[in-house]
Amino acid sequence: MANKVRIKFWKGEGWQQFRRLLIYFKPYWKLIAIAFVCALIVGSSGGATTYLVEPTMNKIFANPDKDAARIYLALIPLAVIAIFVFKGIFRFLQNYILRIVGQRVIREIRNLLYEHYQALSVDYYTDTNTGVMMSRITNDVTIMERAVPALTNLFREPLQIAFLAGVAIYMWWQMALIVIVIFAVSAYPVARFGGKVRKYTRRGQERMGVLNSILKENFSGIRVIKAFAMEAYETMRFRRENQRLYETNVKRVVFDEISAPAMEALGSLAAAAVIFYGGMQVVNGTISSGEFFSFVASMGMMYEPMKRTSRMYNDFQGALGASDRVFQVLDTMSTIVDEPDAIEMPPIREKLALESVHFRYPGEKNDEVLCGVDLEVKVGQTVAIVGGSGSGKTTLINFFPRFYDPNQGRVTVDGTDIRRFTMSSLRQRIAMVTQDTFLFDDSIRNNIAYGQSEADLERVVAAAKMAYAHEFILSFPRGYDTSIGELGVRLSGGQRQRLAIARALYKNAPILILDEATSSLDSESEREVQRALENLMEGRTTIVIAHRLSTIRRADRIVVLKAGQLVEDGSHEELLALGGEYARLYNLQFQE
Ligand SMILES: Nc1ncnc2c1ncn2[C@@H]1O[C@H](COP(=O)(O)OP(=O)(O)OP(=O)(O)O)[C@@H](O)[C@H]1O
Ligand SMILES: [Mg+2]
Known part of the structure; x- marks a missing residue:
């Protein structure tokens, strides 16, 4: 399935997609640049807070000079508030800007995609599953939206990690190296779990797609199902697919839930090493307790940005995969132009x-x-x-x-x-009347005048009269303003055909192409349709099946x-x- 496309961005495969996707973001480059500056500020704020732990400990708690301690006591809380307020403001700005930009871009791509679909020729529609086309425009475009926010955060979070690591190394470089080694070793299993989660998430989406198409088919074919008394069979079919979806989801849950504890267990290893070795150093007086806690805080605060980095990376991957599918549609050329x-x-x-x-x-x-x-x-x-x-x-x-x-x-x-x-x-x-009449969920009047911007009621009525549709239309509570949706399935086959004929009469085209309905109507209805057709064919060049x-x-x-x-x-x-x-x-x- 197309969903399986996994873009190995670092190997250059995703580069094309990414470059092409960027084109749509380009008009907003100034806003995006501002967002990057905000991200830079947010990214450095974590390091700033943990950096303050050291003076808090050493200058307040462990300061023999009580007057100096009081000054720091006033300053450091203010600094903490300032940092968080700052961080909050810039974080809001960054996310707000990017999400608005993202929304604008998907609005644009959605419109383009729809326009492109409208332009594609009939053969494309015969060959392509409707559900798939719809999912391009609904799901895939939504996933694409995340590309640039994800990218900015892929800048922000590692930056955050770098600053925190910087503080940790500054405070205590020997220990920092040990912890980094532990983290690096533990990264592999965690990444593997993440891969499994992605795999089963993707598979779950595919299964959901299958379920969707079963639903669509069943709801539109419900009469056939009932006529053949196949309810039990169809229920079975649904249950089977639903069971598959369940199994996939169970697997995902396992890997999803196992990764956090696994990561924490590995984290505890690092923590134990830090406490044991670090405590010894503090007791021996090699490092101050301020440096120790500053170090611990920096390490602890790295966990969240690390988790977010991996999630953002997945979002980014997903966005590239989705753009691939959307671009494929945009690249499909109409065969008839x-x-x-x-x-x-x-x-x-x-x-x-x-x-x-x-x-x-x-x-x-x-x-x-x-x-x-x-x-x-x-x-x-x-x-x-x-x-x-x-x-x-x-x-x-x-x-x-x-x-x-x-x-x-x-x-x-x-x-x-x-x-x-x-x-x-x-x-x-050319006016065409086909075997199956398609009516839009709109008023009868607009259905008859379809294709003309302004429905001229006088002409609509004239067309309906010639199509022998006027009387039954008037029998509806709201006459010509009755909407097809309101009527639901209450239009008979003959009535639908006469509406189609009225539509063709309204169009008043010189060439008429007619594919007569094969289903036979009762003789009364048949006669009316027949007379309507005679009116329609009058004076036109007609080819009729x-x-x-x-x-x-x-x-x-x-x-x-x-x-x-x-x-x-x-x-x-x-x-x-x-x-x-x-x-x-x-x-x-x-x-x-
Ligand atoms: N989209 C398509 N792709 C491939 N083959 C097609 C397609 N549409 C029709 N055909 C084939 O072309 C042939 C002619 O089909 P067509 O629909 O023109 O027949 P028809 O004379 O209109 O039949 P009917 O009276 O049943 O409507 C058939 O063999 C059909 O299977
Ligand atoms: Mg045919």
């Missing part, structure tokens, strides 16, 4: 045509779906396409709005290749598609008389 000098599509005057079109879907194993299709549709005509399931009908109509481009041959309008036209102008001139006899009868011409080729072409009567593929299909489908 406007030519640089594309022109506005002029009004269609004469004909629409496919010229020896060959096509196979992207992918190694796919066979040719269309092998040399020629088709001409005169302006104002209706051409019906019939053919068995899988013969390539839907594929064929998808060329007109350029959902796909043919591999060979061309699609033309009045002899000009449609690739010469800008996609937006081309698509403006026909499943209804009435549509076929109305068509000026019928073409028959079989195994990727047009095998017959003519009127209903002509083709019946021919007694070929059309006659066969007709007898199968429409004979009743």
Whole structure:
């Protein structure tokens, strides 16, 4: 899985990602520079506090000169307050600045990503899992946000450690060396535990992803599940995945919880050495008790920054991994783009045509779906396409709005290749009604006027009337302002289709591409949809994948598609008389 990508930054693998990520932070470089200065101040404050332990002990507690001790007694607490107030202010500034910058950057990247998704062509969407696309924009971008804060803290925390170590060495360098050796030796097992925790965290996220996709599938397919009485089976499937998630999480918990005690045990080793050897030195008078405690405090205060450093490093790694996934999407090029000098599509005057079109879907194993299709549709005509399931009908109509481009041959309008036209102008001139109607969670009025910025109610009503949708829309409590979400699943198949037809009528495009719904409606509803369609087709150049006899009868011409080729072409009567593929299909489908 993509999640497994582990960027070995120190080996240069993450350098590219990091550089690219920095581009998005660049506009804020001044703010980030301020944050670094703040981090410098915060980083040095720890050392300053432990440094004060020595005068506290030696100048106050162990000072034979009581007057001098009193002066220090007044000064040192003030110094402590000053240090912490200072530290607090700069720490706040640092974190505040970086988090705001982080939020701005993710806002930007999210918008870019969404824009990019919108621009990608249809084939990308057929090949990519929706859940994965969503997680890029929700999770991955959020993880990326942490890159720069993590980086600043990767500067601040080691700095803190360095200052504390500096104080420790200054106070007592021999002992400091011993403790550093102990720490260095103990770093290895601790790092190993950390690695395990990361591994199981990642695996847990993957399992959670699987669980999510099961949920998505089940909720949207609940009718099928119920119809097949598969509730128990689906519950089992869910339980199994959930169990896997549990097992991964248990492993993570073990390693997560073991690392702190392990670290403390090793720490105690250092502490014991310090007390034993250090106590001896203090008793012997080699070092003062002030130096001793200052040393101990410095060492003790190193624990937190060390823990934070490792966490920040993980955050940083995570951010690089996430940027890798996001950049992959941003680097995916749309397969269908406007030519640089594309022109506005002029009004269609004469004909629409496919010229020896060959096509196979992207992918190694796919066979040719269309092998040399020629088709001409005169302006104002209706051409019906019939053919068995899988013969390539839907594929064929998808060329007109350029959902796909043919591999060979061309699609033309009045002899000009449609690739010469800008996609937006081309698509403006085409209205499409597909087998499954998609309605947005918005008012009926806006659904009908979809694609137009301002919904003109008069035109919406006119379109709805022509689509025989006006009456049932008025029967809803809020009429045209009723939202689709409010209605939930209460729209019947026929009603949905009529809304789709109203939408196409409202668009009022000269070219109409129609993929008739295969599911049969009851005869009442069927008649209304049929009449709505007649209104829609009126005066438009129409290509329709026909499943209804009435549509076929109305068509000026019928073409028959079989195994990727047009095998017959003519009127209903002509083709019946021919007694070929059309006659066969007709007898199968429409004979009743
Ligand atoms: N995205 C795709 N990737 C690969 N192959 C595809 C894709 N879409 C369709 N096909 C294949 O292309 C062939 C033609 O499909 P198409 O959808 O055009 O058939 P159709 O004539 O519309 O069928 P139906 O009447 O069942 O809707 C089929 O063999 C199908 O499996
Ligand atoms: Mg189809």
